[in-house]
Amino acid sequence: MMKAASKSDNYYSAATATLSTSSAASPSPPNGSFPNWWPASDSIQKYISFADRIAHVIVPTLTSGEDDDAAVGESNDSNNTSLTCGDVVQWVLSAAKERNENDQSLSNIATQSKDGDTRMRIEDEWREGESVSTALKVLDPAFRHDPALLPQNVSEAQPNLSAAELIALGSVWRLPYSATKSNVDRFDPSNGIKPTRLNVGDFNKTVHPGDYFRVHFDPRRFVDANLFDWSTADGDVSRSSGKPGVIVAQDDDAGYLIINKPPNIPVHARVDNLLENVASSVGRALWVDQRRESMLSNADVEADEGVDATTMNRNQTKRKSRKQKTEQLIYVATPQRLDQNTSGLLVVATKKSFAAYFAKLLRTKTSGQLQQLSPSRSSSCGVHKAYRCLVCIAPQNGASMASAVERLKQFTVMKHFLEPSIRAPKRFDETVPDDAENPSSWAECLLRITSVAEVCTVVGNAPSEQLATALWGYGKPDECIAVVECEIELLTGRTHQIRGQLAASGFPLVGDVQYGGAVPNTSDVWKARCKGRAESFLDSECLALQCCSLEFLDPLHTTKPDGTEKAKRSKSWSSFRLENAFWTQHVDRYLEKSSSLSSSEATSSLSDEAPVLKETGKGLTNTL
Numbered sequence: 001m002m003k004a005a006s007k008s009d010n011y012y013s014a015a016t017a018t019l020s021t022s023s024a025a026s027p028s029p030p031n032g033s034f035p036n037w038w039p040a041s042d043s044i045q046k047y048i049s050f051a052d053r054i055a056h057v058i059v060p061t062l063t064s065g066e067d068d069d070a071a072v073g074e075s076n077d078s079n080n081t082s083l084t085c086g087d088v089v090q091w092v093l094s095a096a097k098e099r100n101e102n103d104q105s106l107s108n109i110a111t112q113s114k115d116g117d118t119r120m121r122i123e124d125e126w127r128e129g130e131s132v133s134t135a136l137k138v139l140d141p142a143f144r145h146d147p148a149l150l151p152q153n154v155s156e157a158q159p160n161l162s163a164a165e166l167i168a169l170g171s172v173w174r175l176p177y178s179a180t181k182s183n184v185d186r187f188d189p190s191n192g193i194k195p196t197r198l199n200v201g202d203f204n205k206t207v208h209p210g211d212y213f214r215v216h217f218d219p220r221r222f223v224d225a226n227l228f229d230w231s232t233a234d235g236d237v238s239r240s241s242g243k244p245g246v247i248v249a250q251d252d253d254a255g256y257l258i259i260n261k262p263p264n265i266p267v268h269a270r271v272d273n274l275l276e277n278v279a280s281s282v283g284r285a286l287w288v289d290q291r292r293e294s295m296l297s298n299a300d301v302e303a304d305e306g307v308d309a310t311t312m313n314r315n316q317t318k319r320k321s322r323k324q325k326t327e328q329l330i331y332v333a334t335p336q337r338l339d340q341n342t343s344g345l346l347v348v349a350t351k352k353s354f355a356a357y358f359a360k361l362l363r364t365k366t367s368g369q370l371q372q373l374s375p376s377r378s379s380s381c382g383v384h385k386a387y388r389c390l391v392c393i394a395p396q397n398g399a400s401m402a403s404a405v406e407r408l409k410q411f412t413v414m415k416h417f418l419e420p421s422i423r424a425p426k427r428f429d430e431t432v433p434d435d436a437e438n439p440s441s442w443a444e445c446l447l448r449i450t451s452v453a454e455v456c457t458v459v460g461n462a463p464s465e466q467l468a469t470a471l472w473g474y475g476k477p478d479e480c481i482a483v484v485e486c487e488i489e490l491l492t493g494r495t496h497q498i499r500g501q502l503a504a505s506g507f508p509l510v511g512d513v514q515y516g517g518a519v520p521n522t523s524d525v526w527k528a529r530c531k532g533r534a535e536s537f538l539d540s541e542c543l544a545l546q547c548c549s550l551e552f553l554d555p556l557h558t559t560k561p562d563g564t565e566k567a568k569r570s571k572s573w574s575s576f577r578l579e580n581a582f583w584t585q586h587v588d589r590y591l592e593k594s595s596s597l598s599s600s601e602a603t604s605s606l607s608d609e610a611p612v613l614k615e616t617g618k619g620l621t622n623t624l
Contacts, residue, residue, distance in 0.1 A: 046060075047060045048095055053216060053218040054214060055092045055096060055213075055214075055217055056215075057091075057092060057212065057214075057215065058210060058212055059088060059207050059209055059210060059211040083207050084203065084206060085167070085174065085202050085203055085204070085207055086163050086164065086203040086204060087207075088207055088215075089163035089166055089172055089213070092215045093217055096218070118164060118165060119164040119203075121149065122165065122168045123200060123203070125144050125145050126141075126145075126168075126201055128144070129141070129143070129287075137329050138329065139287065139329070141170070141200070142170070142269060142274050142275060142279070142280040143286075143287045143332075144200075145169075145284075146284065147223075147275040147276050148226040150168075151165075152223050161219075164200065164203060166216070166219070167198050167199065167200055167202065167203055168199075168200050169272075169274060169275055169276075170197050170199075170273060170274025171215065171216040171217070171219040171272045171274075172198045172215050174195055174198055174207075174213050174214075175196075175211070175213075177208055177209065177212075178208070186212075187212075216271070216272035219272035220270065220272055220273060221273065222266060224263075224264045225275075225277060225278075225281050227244075228244055228245070229243040229245050229246070229285070230246055230259075230281045230285035231285040231286070231289050232244070232245025234246055234247055246260050246261070246262065247260075248260050248345065248576055249576060253557075254351075254567075255349060255351025255352075255354035256350060257282065257347075257348040257350060258347060258576050259278070259282070259345075259348060260346075260578060261343055261344060261346040261547075262343055263341050263342065263343040263543060264341060264542075265277065265278060265340065267334050278334060279333070279348070280332075282348050283330055283332040287330050290330070331349070331350055331351060331352060332350060333355040334348055334349070335347060335355050335358040335359040335362060338547060339496070339543075339545075341511075341542070341543035341545070342545045342546070343543075343545070343581070344545075344546035344547030344548055344581075345385075345547045345577075352564075352565075353564070353565035353567045354567055356566075356567070357555045361382040362493075364381070365381055365493070382552055383552040383553070384489070384549070384550070384552070385490065385549065385550050386450065386489050386547075386550075387487070387488045387489075387498055387545060387546065387547055387548060388485065388486070388487050388488075388545075388546045388578075388581055389485070389487075389502070389510075390471070390484070390485050390509065390510040390544035391483065391502055391508065391510065392477065392480040392483060392507060392509070393408075393455065393480065393481060393484060393507070394477065394479040394481065394508075395481070396479075401455070404506070405452070405455055405482075407506075408449070408484070408507055409449075411449045411505070412448065412449075413446055413448050414447050414449065415445070415446055416428040416445045417429050417431065417442040418442060418445050418494050418500070419436075419442060424496060424514055425500065425514040425515055426494075426495060426500045427500075428500040428504040430504070443492075443494055445494050445497050446491035446492045447489065447492075447498060447501055448488065448489045448491060449488055450488065451486065451487040452484060452486050453485040454484070454485070454587075455484045456483050456590050457482045458476060458480060458481065463589075463590050463593035463597065464590070466593070467586055467587070467590040470586040471511070471544070472511065474519070474521075475511075475518045475519040475520070477516065499512055499543075500515060503515035503516055509544050510543075511543045511544050512545075542582075544581070544582075546578065546582075548577060548581070549575075549578075550575075550577075551573055551575040551576065553569045553573060554570045554574050555567035555570065556568050556569065556570040
């Protein structure tokens with residue numbers, strides 16, 4: 001008998017009981033060792049438990065004597081020989097639908113019919129990826145499926161993805177009953193066994209009694225990733241898709257891409273969504289381009305040789321077999337990270353040698369910057385990044401806007417200490433608290449404000465109020481009376497550092513709900529769209545933070561005796577810069593409109609702010 005796991009142990013043991021097992025080949029799952037929070041029932045409900053948008057399933061044994069209403073899929077085999085992964089996911093969707101509609105028992109669940117056309121398309125995508133894969137060279141499942149072909153309406157009250165779509169999206173995980181030997185707790189991560197993410201190739205695989213499934217039946221979607229063409233240059237529009245591009249620079253020899261990352265898109269895959277992120281989007285774009293070039297090359301060869309159609313098809317089949325032995329794995333890595341809501345320049349490695357090289361540059365970045373403590377470029381620090389942000393001016397304790405802006409300009413190096421915590425928002429303090437349990441664990445955070453631009457009011461006149469609406473919609477904090485753009489260089493790299501340090505100093509970023517730069521969207525319409533998710537207020541963020549400048553020492557590639565590449569530092573630099581952020585157009589429009597205001601109109605509600613006003617009637621500018 002194994003000890004039951006508590007609900008808070010980790011992300012999967014919260015669902016999975018530690019099952020007593022006497023034999024991995026047992027024909028049915030043990031019934032006596034489900035966790036104490038698992039529903040107590042003699043019906044099929046016993047084998048499924050819901051936690052928000054996640055279903056946890058222990059596959060039961062189905063026999064011909066079971067109640068038809070309790071059957072999973074269409075299998076009545078006592079050994080579940082015809083029950084597949086797809087059947088389990090379909091059953092979960094049926095259960096979830098009834099749960100949402102009734103919020104009551106999960107009994108008397110009827111299975112839904114499968115969408116044949118959707119499943120056929122998804123399986124075709126999978127097979128196409130298999131055709132270029134071998135035992136040694138495999139096309140990543142994250143690159144095989146086009147998430148733009150999945151339902152894009154994420155505001156439906158009910159889950160709107162089919163079983164095949166959920167598996168393609170990477171929303172289903174499985175831990176077989178036989179994953180470990182008898183008397184070994186398969187739900188204890190210290191035993192080295194964890195659930196694995198299913199892919200479309202697993203759809204028809206047979207499941208067995210006691211197998212555990214975690215199904216994110218209503219996964220968090222990032223459909224903004226599907227609005228861009230990830231193989232087209234930034235500023236251009238793809239002729240084929242009609243979507244805007246994101247590629248700032250591409251160096252296939254060195255092995256990297258520089259992209260202008262849009263906001264509201266994660267860099268990496270999430271536990272419930274494998275496809276809608278930067279890495280997967282870039283990888284799929286590379287795969288599509290490679291496939292297109294291969295098809296054109298093959299067609300040109302056949303045309304030149306004048307081969308008839310029958311011979312051409314036969315030759316293509318032979319070439320495909322040969323191709324499997326030589327096809328290179330499409331490699332994508334993201335050694336640099338940006339938060340989901342942060343936009344701007346991002347490095348994506350397309351070669352392992354460059355990924356290792358850039359990761360090493362980042363590891364020595366902090367020590368190099370702290371040694372020189374100047375904004376100038378130095379080879380001791382092989383990579384430099386700068387961030388552009390728009391901050392709120394919200395004077396406190398009777399202070400004026402002019403004094404608040406002056407205080408912001410006075411910062412040379414801003415210093416805080418970060419509390420060790422995995423939760424957000426993070427806590428940043430100017431000094432380590434006296435009552436801190438472990439003072440040495442508080443990380444030092446340093447950033448440099450390199451420039452402060454013009455001040456723009458967001459109250460008091462029509463251009464100001466129009467700017468506020470453009471930046472926040474309805475969500476402007478009441479105390480914010482102006483905004484100002486800053487450029488920042490990080491001297492240390494901590495989670496949420498720019499957001500947290502500026503907020504702790506009284507200058508939260510525009511749009512930053514977590515740190516006071518915006519009011520959460522609590523409207524009924526938004527709640528319905530977010531389906532009541534706890535993190536729904538975060539989805540409303542349009543964070544005014546952008547990585548605007550990036551420069552690094554170019555890699556010098558050498559080939560090792562085993563044929564692999566290695567990159568080391570050269571003496572030349574590559575530099576990239578974005579001149580505009582998404583808020584630039586709104587600020588420019590404000591400056592243009594406010595220039596026509598009289599001095600009295602510009603100061604209608606800010607009469608005490610003369611020190612930051614130009615007397616020429618051009619509105620508010622930073623003239624301190």
